[in-house]
Amino acid sequence: MCQAVAALLGPYAEVALHDPDTDRVLEIWNPMTSRRAGDPSLLGELDDLEPSAHDVFGPYEKLLTDGRRLSSVSAVLRDDLGKPSAVLCINLDRTPLDQAAALLSAFGAPTVERPEPLFEQDWSERIQNIIGDYVRETGRPVERLTRQDRLTVLGRLDEARVFAVRRAAPVVAGALRVSRSTVYGLLSELREPAPKSRRADA
Incomplete structure (x- = not known):
């Protein structure tokens, strides 16, 4: 499933699968940072998450060190007993969208008065x-x-x-x-x- 999402949205989406038991990255597709499989996930306590979100959180904004903005979604995947078995994170690079919006805005808004x-x-x-x-x-x-x-x-x-x-x-x-x-x-x-x-x- 992760590979399918990465193929659909790549190269503008990073898909990461985390192991909550070991707090490690299980696998990562289209990485946008230096993170690799086996690196610490640094997820924090899943029990502290808002229960009304029904295990799906976002979209929320994240920033990369190069200034790019990401729209991110995280989902807690549970086993048959309701225990978290994995955490799926999808980070979408907003750069193409922001550039397109700026281009359309420039076309749509006159910048000088018309020479009457x-x-x-x-x-x-x-x-x-x-x-x-x-x-x-x-x-x-x-x-x-x-x-x-x-x-x-x-x-x-x-x-x-x-x-x-x-x-x-x-x-x-x-x-x-x-x-x-x-x-x-x-x-x-x-x-x-x-x-x-x-x-x-x-």
Whole structure:
């Protein structure tokens, strides 16, 4: 079993099997330190372990002398009489995970402000930004926007003077995934002045 775990997680996992009776390392796979089979285990008193853990402890953090962080799990293996017969320890090197997390974080977070002068005339990007902001704001994808949602989005696009560009309407229709006639109809409704209320006769 230990060899199978080491083969699956190697070379990033050290698997050690300890003998609690002799307090010695029985065997070790993918060693990350100078420990070898026969070395002292230095396990301590197993009777002092928290019983509610049901003989499985972790994951907890350990550090190597070279600064690498490990996520570790220890399990007490018992015989038919309930006596500890071995202690299994698996130490997973977190370095690849930490490096991947740092790489993804660097990609995902802009580090400088966008040079706005380059995008002042990019009306297509303005369309994407306004619609994308509304989708994030409401939590509804474009396909599930209601008629009122589309009116709100078109209102924001109109305020941003997107429709002053002659070719904007087809691009907006594609971004909202509706027909061009739908965009024109909603835009006409949006721009239609509200009817004046009739004054009551004195």
